[in-house]
Amino acid sequence: MIDIPAGDLRTALESYIRQTGSQLIYKADEVAGISTKGAQGRLSAQQALDSILANTGLTVHRDPSGAAVVSRKSDRAATATPALRNAAAQGAAADGAAAQPQVAQANPATTAGADDTVQVGGAPDLQEIIVTGLRSKRNLLNASVAITAVNEADLAQKAPRSTVDVLEMIPGIFVEGTAGPVSNNYSVRGLPGGTQQFVRLIEDGMPAIYGGLNDDEVFQNDISIDRVEALQGGSSGILTPNAAGASINFISRKLNFDEAGGIARITGTTYGDRRGDLWFSSPIPDLKDTAFAISGYYDSTPGVRSSPFRYETYHIKGQLEHKFEDGWIRFTVKDWDEHDPYYADQPYAYNNGTISSVPGLDTQFGNIIGKGFANVSVPDSCYANGQCFRNFSMQDGIHATGHQFRVDGEREFDHGISLFARGRYTETDWDFNGVFAGSGTGNGGLASALTYLTPTSASPIYDLLQSGLAAFPGTTQFGIRNLTNGQVTAASNAAALNALNGNGLLQQTVLNRQLVKLRDWGSDFGAKWDTSGDGWTNSLTVGGMIYATDIANDQSGVSTVINDVKNQSNIYDIVAMNSAGNVLGTLGNNGMISYGNWGAGISATHQTSKSVYVNDEFAWNQDLHFDFGVRYEREDTVGVAGNSSPQPIPAGVGGIVQVNPNAFNGTYSYTSGHESPVHVTAGVNYTIAQNLSVYARYAHAYQTQGTNPQAAALSLYEGGVTYSDYGLTGTVRGFRTEFKNQTWGGGVNPADPNLNQGFFADSETNGVDVDLYYRPQYEPLSAFGVHAQATYQDPTFSNVKVGFIDVNGTNIAPQVAAFYNGKIPGRTPKILYAVTPEYNLPNNKGQIYLRYKYVGRIFADNGNQVELPGYGVVTIGAIYNITPAMTLNVSVDNVTDELGLTEGNPRQGFTQQVVNGYFYGRGIVGPNAMVSLTAKF
Numbered sequence: 001m002i003d004i005p006a007g008d009l010r011t012a013l014e015s016y017i018r019q020t021g022s023q024l025i026y027k028a029d030e031v032a033g034i035s036t037k038g039a040q041g042r043l044s045a046q047q048a049l050d051s052i053l054a055n056t057g058l059t060v061h062r063d064p065s066g067a068a069v070v071s072r073k074s075d076r077a078a079t080a081t082p083a084l085r086n087a088a089a090q091g092a093a094a095d096g097a098a099a100q101p102q103v104a105q106a107n108p109a110t111t112a113g114a115d116d117t118v119q120v121g122g123a124p125d126l127q128e129i130i131v132t133g134l135r136s137k138r139n140l141l142n143a144s145v146a147i148t149a150v151n152e153a154d155l156a157q158k159a160p161r162s163t164v165d166v167l168e169m170i171p172g173i174f175v176e177g178t179a180g181p182v183s184n185n186y187s188v189r190g191l192p193g194g195t196q197q198f199v200r201l202i203e204d205g206m207p208a209i210y211g212g213l214n215d216d217e218v219f220q221n222d223i224s225i226d227r228v229e230a231l232q233g234g235s236s237g238i239l240t241p242n243a244a245g246a247s248i249n250f251i252s253r254k255l256n257f258d259e260a261g262g263i264a265r266i267t268g269t270t271y272g273d274r275r276g277d278l279w280f281s282s283p284i285p286d287l288k289d290t291a292f293a294i295s296g297y298y299d300s301t302p303g304v305r306s307s308p309f310r311y312e313t314y315h316i317k318g319q320l321e322h323k324f325e326d327g328w329i330r331f332t333v334k335d336w337d338e339h340d341p342y343y344a345d346q347p348y349a350y351n352n353g354t355i356s357s358v359p360g361l362d363t364q365f366g367n368i369i370g371k372g373f374a375n376v377s378v379p380d381s382c383y384a385n386g387q388c389f390r391n392f393s394m395q396d397g398i399h400a401t402g403h404q405f406r407v408d409g410e411r412e413f414d415h416g417i418s419l420f421a422r423g424r425y426t427e428t429d430w431d432f433n434g435v436f437a438g439s440g441t442g443n444g445g446l447a448s449a450l451t452y453l454t455p456t457s458a459s460p461i462y463d464l465l466q467s468g469l470a471a472f473p474g475t476t477q478f479g480i481r482n483l484t485n486g487q488v489t490a491a492s493n494a495a496a497l498n499a500l501n502g503n504g505l506l507q508q509t510v511l512n513r514q515l516v517k518l519r520d521w522g523s524d525f526g527a528k529w530d531t532s533g534d535g536w537t538n539s540l541t542v543g544g545m546i547y548a549t550d551i552a553n554d555q556s557g558v559s560t561v562i563n564d565v566k567n568q569s570n571i572y573d574i575v576a577m578n579s580a581g582n583v584l585g586t587l588g589n590n591g592m593i594s595y596g597n598w599g600a601g602i603s604a605t606h607q608t609s610k611s612v613y614v615n616d617e618f619a620w621n622q623d624l625h626f627d628f629g630v631r632y633e634r635e636d637t638v639g640v641a642g643n644s645s646p647q648p649i650p651a652g653v654g655g656i657v658q659v660n661p662n663a664f665n666g667t668y669s670y671t672s673g674h675e676s677p678v679h680v681t682a683g684v685n686y687t688i689a690q691n692l693s694v695y696a697r698y699a700h701a702y703q704t705q706g707t708n709p710q711a712a713a714l715s716l717y718e719g720g721v722t723y724s725d726y727g728l729t730g731t732v733r734g735f736r737t738e739f740k741n742q743t744w745g746g747g748v749n750p751a752d753p754n755l756n757q758g759f760f761a762d763s764e765t766n767g768v769d770v771d772l773y774y775r776p777q778y779e780p781l782s783a784f785g786v787h788a789q790a791t792y793q794d795p796t797f798s799n800v801k802v803g804f805i806d807v808n809g810t811n812i813a814p815q816v817a818a819f820y821n822g823k824i825p826g827r828t829p830k831i832l833y834a835v836t837p838e839y840n841l842p843n844n845k846g847q848i849y850l851r852y853k854y855v856g857r858i859f860a861d862n863g864n865q866v867e868l869p870g871y872g873v874v875t876i877g878a879i880y881n882i883t884p885a886m887t888l889n890v891s892v893d894n895v896t897d898e899l900g901l902t903e904g905n906p907r908q909g910f911t912q913q914v915v916n917g918y919f920y921g922r923g924i925v926g927p928n929a930m931v932s933l934t935a936k937f
Contacts, residue, residue, distance in 0.1 A: 016052060038052065145232075145695075148229070157879065159877060178925075186199055194903065198714055200241075202215075210242075224279050226252060233681075241633070265933065271365075273301035279294075293317075331406070363923055363926075374394060376590065384664045398431070440560070443919050449506045453574075454491065461574065461593065480497075484570045508560050508563075516551060518551050521549075536621075539617045541616070546608075558597060558598045573588045588657075601662075605706065606638050607635065632679075636673075641671065732770050734766075737767075738762065739762065744862050758802075791831070796823065823864045831855075855871055874895040900923055
């Protein structure tokens with residue numbers, strides 16, 4: 001309920017901020033001496049502000065990001081840069097990565113003094129926030145870091161289908177969001193794709209885990225998140241472990257200390273996803289200055305690709321916060337039970353330079369996972385779990401359960417000194433079930449059914465067929481038995497085999513189950529001292545971090561099956577047959593033709609990390625800002641890895657393969673290692689004018705490597721210009737990334753396979769990021785705006801080194817080095833950009849927008865022989881405010897049905913080239929729509 005009486009405008013604006021929690025930018029002289037009619041009733045924040053400003057000669061320039069600038073209607077009000085306009089909406093309540101969380105309450109706007117400086121509500125300086133990764137309040141105009149702020153309105157416009165979709169809103173980050181809701185890959189500023197290295201997803205300034213799993217496998221974005229701050233390089237690697245490239249901070253909503261309220265949302269999609277979210281917060285009546293929040297979601301989805309299964313998920317989050325006169329403390333508890341589909345590579349056709357679907361398997365929505373993959377009992381080493389079998393289940397998909405317990409607090413003392421601390425315990429059992437078509441066999445395993453069944457060297461299962469001839473006397477031919485319907489098709493029925501699913505193909509697919517049990521303790525604590533003198537200020541933070549992680553991993557009991565190439569494919573047994581077409585025996589075991597471990601199979605590690613850090617920020621006359629940070633880390637890991645040797649298959653298992661050649665034998669190898677990296681950064685910013693600043697920064701940080709004593713080092717150089725005026729605003733940043741002396745897998749060169757060698761090399765990238773926003777400042781065009789983000793980068797290998805490589809008595813190391821020098825690291829695009837024109841509907845009714853996103857070509861291999869073409873995706877959407885408290889959001893993605901690949905099969909070794917017109921890849925999905933209805937109460 002809004003109750004702002006008529007009277008002085010400045011007083012009304014201050015009351016507005018207190019009652020709504022909103023932030024405003026305005027000039028003192030523009031509101032002085034003006035009267036307002038006020039605002040009363042159950043109004044939205046926008047309705048209340050419109051009522052207050054009615055007939056005052058003032059207006060509010062508000063773009064979809066939520067930044068609100070109050071100015072005279074005739075003024076050319078400065079529009080914030082994409083970072084600034086978002087920061088203004090956040091105000092002083094923003095939490096920084098590894099910065100102490102602030103009490104999330106709006107304060108009265110601090111008006112300008114005689115200098116007529118534009119102020120932000122709740123802040124003593126121009127657009128003051130806590131920049132992610134910095135320890136004190138800075139505004140984004142004078143920050144010497146590459147920061148992107150994403151608020152609730154931006155998230156609504158993006159309409160992310162998964163957590164990592166949010167990362168696409170950050171210039172310079174390449175997202176491979178094709179694996180499903182979790183376990184996706186992303187990279188930053190020219191670093192190689194296919195991993196999540198050097199990039200961390202954090203929540204309220206702290207990672208959910210130190211390591212051991214991907215961040216999006218533990219944390220999920222939901223309605224409890226208010227906004228996102230992303231920091232690339234800079235202090236990211238100082239104040240967040242293993243975040244040298246970027247830290248993406250998902251910041252929770254402020255708790256309601258004044259009155260109860262919440263948000264509810266229901267979401268549906270054209271691919272069958274059904275989801276409900278709820279966030280509710282209220283003060284506790286009998287406990288002064290205490291509030292709680294409860295939030296969560298329930299989701300049921302078959303996944304974006306065709307599937308016979310549905311995956312059910314719930315997440316619950318509870319928070320309790322108490323404010324003291326000189327500090328606060330907050331407790332957070334989370335619980336989750338999550339099921340997700342997982343998509344690996346699948347076959348694509350390649351004809352005359354054109355990539356298309358294989359007949360029977362749709363590139364845009366197809367999925368090889370059929371009912372036969374629901375539950376498969378896989379023979380395992382009896383030493384592994386004592387039961388001799390493991391159940392593989394695509395019906396469960398990725399099944400993760402977990403809990404998190406966390407406490408955050410801050411206490412202020414005299415003389416500008418404050419203490420902060422946060423600690424958390426995360427416990428999760430992550431049970432991965434995924435299929436990997438073509439893994440190990442590559443495109444050579446993708447062949448016609450007739451070729452499979454013909455016992456010549458051309459058959460991908462030649463050795464198995466030879467064993468079948470010996471095991472079943474009288475065999476004159478082989479056939480396939482469909483495990484779904486029992487139908488047998490003999491090799492003599494060539495017509496039926498060639499017509500199989502319209503393509504006649506069979507393939508080999510690995511069933512991979514991995515169970516990770518992770519227990520992770522983490523803490524971040526320290527002290528901050530703010531001091532000032534004549535024309536200068538300084539903020540010094542000294543802190544420490546302690547992490548301890550225990551991981552038990554079971555990836556034993558992996559098997560390979562034969563299946564066809566179609567949507568929801570079938571698994572087949574190979575059978576021996578006589579000339580009359582009778583079945584003499586079965587070569588496989590329910591489609592399984594081989595067994596083994598994935599990697600070490602059985603392993604466990606205990607990892608600890610202890611850090612001390614210092615971060616200092618100095619300002620002179622508010623124009624020149626300098627900061628530096630250093631963190632010393634000691635990381636220790638001890639681990640055990642199971643040893644493997646041939647072991648007999650458990651008694652009673654069918655098929656002619658009765659030995660597992662790579663099974664855990666009950667013994668272990670022990671390893672240990674430690675690292676002591678020193679992470680450093682320094683930056684400087686000079687504010688040239690009220691609307692123009694420049695900055696430069698250097699950072700050198702590491703990614704720890706467990707038992708590997710050599711942490712992976714990353715050096716970043718960057719400089720940028722921020723400008724804001726005449727409705728055109730933006731930031732341009734140049735950067736250089738140096739990734740020195742790392743190991744790389746070989747590339748593909750069909751003309752000379754001898755060059756397909758692993759190597760050491762530097763990867764160096766020069767590039768530029770651009771983030772621009774334009775909104776005309778005159779009527780009637782002020783309702784239109786356009787947001788553009790672009791990255792150009794030129795990553796290359798240099799200083800390639802290999803050892804002696806003997807080929808027929810000749811050392812070909814120089815030729816190998818020459819082949820890779822100057823190549824582009826695999827799965828790293830040179831060009832990324834997105835353009836979003838938008839139109840705000842009259843009377844604050846919402847917005848219509850269109851987005852075009854382009855991802856430039858990438859190479860599937862480090863030898864740059866397998867090119868995946870660039871692609872562009874068109875998204876259209878509308879956000880419509882049905883009432884001030886209810887909003888409808890409609891988004892249609894990939895309107896033009898673009899075919900886009902994010903990878904070729906990285907698990908095929910050196911056989912990624914096209915074979916018989918086919919290859920393996922992983923791509924985006926076709927046109928799909930999402931509709932959500934959000935109600936605030």
